Amino acid sequence: MPEAKIKVENITKIFGKQPGQGVKLLNKGKSKQEILEDTGLTVGVNKASFEVFPGEIFVIMGLSGSGKSTLVRLLNRLIEPTDGKVFIDGEEVTKMKGDQLREVRRKKLSMVFQKFALFPHRTVVENAEYGLEIQGVDKNERRNKAITSLELVGLRGYENSYPGELSGGMQQRVGLARALANDPDILLMDEAFSALDPLIRKDMQDELLELQESMEKTIVFITHDLDEALRIGDRIALMKDGSIVQVGTPEEIMMNPANDYVERFVEDVDLSKVLTASHVMKRAETVRLDRGPRVALQLMKDEGISSVYIVDKKKQLLGAVHADDVGKAIENNRTLEEIMIRDLPTVTPETLLNDMYEKMAASSLPLPVVDESNRLKGIIVKGAVIGALAGNENELNIKEVKQ
Amino acid sequence: MRLFPKIPLADWVDNFVSVLTERLEGFFDGVSSIIGWFVESIVNILSLVPSLVLIGIFVIIAWWTSRWGVALFTALGLLLIHNLGYWPETIDTLALVLTSVIISIIVGVPFGIWASQNETVKNIITPVLDFMQTMPAFVYLIPAILFFGIGVVPGIIASVIFAMPPTIRLTNLGIRQVPKDLIEASNAFGATTSQKLYKVELPLAMPTIMAGINQSIMLALSMVVIASLVGAPGLGADVYRAVTQIKVGVGFEAGLAIVILAIMLDRISQNIGRSKAD
The missing domain is CATH 3.40.50.300 (P-loop containing nucleotide triphosphate hydrolases)
Incomplete structure (x- = not known):
């Protein structure tokens, strides 16, 4: 710490x-x-x-x-x-x-206020430089710093306006710039x-x-x-x-x-704005690409699932296959590589539920969750998401939290 | 029948004033000569400029601070005064009013600031101001004569006492009305008391302070006739003379000149306050 x-x-x-x-x-x-x-x-x-x-x-x-x-x-x-x-x-x-x-x-310490508390008799840049002026910083220097900090909050070009001429959002940007100018x-x-x-x-x-x-x-x-x-x-x-x-x-x-x-x-x-993929994801069943279609089919039978994810030796996600396709592939002597679905939509463990609805709707398969090096961490099943949003804690992967 | 003997308040005041007159004679003489010199200087400067040029200058000031209507009024009004032959008296009156107002500002604004920063000072000053404004202005003339003799100076002193309260009150009020969140913001950035005063409080209080000064100007103008009772020259003296000789026409002319001066000074000073606020 x-x-x-x-x-x-x-x-x-x-x-x-x-x-x-x-x-x-x-x-x-x-x-x-x-x-x-x-x-x-x-x-x-x-x-x-x-x-x-x-x-x-x-x-x-x-x-x-x-x-x-x-x-x-x-x-x-x-x-x-x-x-x-x-x-x-x-x-x-x-x-x-x-x-x-x-x-x-x-x-x-600098402070930003609810009602902005800008000085109405000072221009935007004069407001921004107020803290530096109080410190006795030389005029040119403080003006430059104030302008830099106004640029930071996207108010370039408003230096000589008065606060009363700006919208609420812009006024608060001035408030923020005034606070930041002091560094x-x-x-x-x-x-x-x-x-x-x-x-x-x-x-x-x-x-x-x-x-x-x-x-x-x-x-x-x-x-x-x-x-x-x-x-x-x-x-x-x-x-x-x-x-x-x-x-x-x-x-x-x-x-x-x-x-x-x-x-x-x-x-x-709204739980969907708090819960992330890591809260609701399940273990993904995977098959390595070089294991071939028979292994994949056997796994799906054992687990009672209709699709499985294909990964390489490093567990990086390559694609997915449906049981039906695998069955046909075995008959026709084709490899997993030929039949697998590539370019699956993915999410990261930090993705909020709120931000994954669209991808879930677009995909017939559960959404794979991958980390930054594309390693498969888990999958998201629609039922689990709905359960989590309904407040069903059994659906959540939560570490014990100290109070 | 009296339960108590009469309180000799009048005697006490008499004693107090005569003690002051004796003890502080040098001080009063000094003040008297400074104020006298100041008024005289204003009169001399204003008289030095040809009257029509001076009218032109006032018109320009009026046009510069206010709308063209005020400028037109100033031009016509001052030309009328000039035509009626009250120009020298107008200058005397102007000098008297300006001096009174300048003293009111020099003394009043600092007191107003002090009162705004300190609750105790405010609580002491407020009843004093009430007293100054409600005591009939004539009463001030009596000690003023004793302290300063006859002439323009006692007139100015009486005018200052009567005209200063609004400047003090509104300076105090203007500073106290500065929104609390702005004071808080100023404090949060580590401003000292004087930085807060000069950078935030006074600029924001300026319109209110100017309104106070405007009131002081009006009150000083309202004192010109009373000041003439102790020998102050100007339009007031003409009005006073007209009253004693029951000359309605002259009284009206001199009175009208005061009104014109009042409207002109009022509009100009109001608009100075406003343009500062924008």
Whole structure:
């Protein structure tokens, strides 16, 4: 495990007049509701602890009021934590004084906001260079960096427009460019795409993932949308009433909900966007090409199947044959090579179910699953896919997940 | 019958003012000569330019900041004033108003900024401003005479006290109305308080601050007649004289000149605020 980029220990935020009181009550094990009734204090974030590793997209997700936006602001202390610690690169942010904190905000953390928070009196490029301007970077240099970062998000040519003249999607690109211009290690994205309409939102998610491939920033992404979380998150933290309920990969969260809350959350999720070929594939029956048609026919009889896949010595997929064709081939003395069906549609183990329907419909044979060197890993049978989508866990190949 | 003896508030104020007059005589003299010199300079500069050229300059300013309608009004209005023979008085009045407004801005904007950054300051300043605006303006003339003597300076001081509150109030309001998410964004990028103020808060508050300055200009203009009671020259003095001699015609002419000046200054200052906002 690499060193954590961000480490959060028992971070707590209590809103109200005597927040210290609330911390004591939390330590005694009182719930958010009880504390509100007894003292009028609101628990924003309740002893959240987690680690974020370099280069990962860590999604914090929860419904509105779950404290996720407060939590992300505790990381850069836009909201002052009541209790607990935040470390960035091993340095304790929660202990820092004004200057040090500003330095961390300037160099290490950039933030993208839900409602964009662009400065309406500044042009697009002036917005993008704001962070550098604050750092006192020389005018030419910061302008160049701002333009580079605008190009990165596809806004070349809009440098001199004002934010008010751009669409929502484009405004958020400016927000992203402004955050990237500083070249921070960490991006904090607070519901960054929630204000965009669904199609644009998908585009922005794709683009973020694409950018992330080359940037390898550490990203903390806040969202209330589970689909978005599953799509972009390497790991997801689920929040409820200010507490983190579960942290895990999308698959862990989906398949092993830690409690009823998470389960209810995930039950409406479109499984086809979570499950991949590796979850539903079965063992493939294969015959090596040089074994000949008789062996192939015998195997199909033994296994009670009507088709079999042909591989070479390295288990690389060559094609498939139907039992009927093999029977005829034996009569006519033809080889497997002559009768096999080539150029089968294939999928990889990572392919989402959602993306394989078309290929399944086009093929009469089960879909072969191959890895990057075309080695056959398994096959996908239609029945198994339907069973998996119906939530039948017996159809799934799931490794035991630690909680 | 009195339950309590009368509180000698008037005596206290008298004492306070006379102590101030004695102790701070040097200070008041200094302020008086600086303001006096400033007004005189404006009058001298404006008088140096031939009147028609000056009218031309105002028309250009009006055309530049506003639409052509305002420019046309400025041209016709100022020519009318010139024709009626109130030009020198108009310049005196203009100098008085400009000086009052400039002092209001120099003092008022920093106070407004301070009040916007600090809750305690705001809570102290607000009732003081209420007091300044609601106390009948005539009352300010009395200590102003004691401190600054007779002439244009006490008139300006009274005008400043009366005209400054909107600038302070609206500077404070304008900065407080800057959307919270923009302040947050500025903080998130590590801006210092002054960077936040100059790069985000003041530019975004500018239209509101300009509206405050516009109000101050109007209030300063409304003070010109009152200021003439203590000897400030200008259109106000003509109105005052017309009242004492019951000359309706002269009163109307001088009053009309003030109205023309007011409309012109109002439109120009409003549009400066607007063009900055775009």
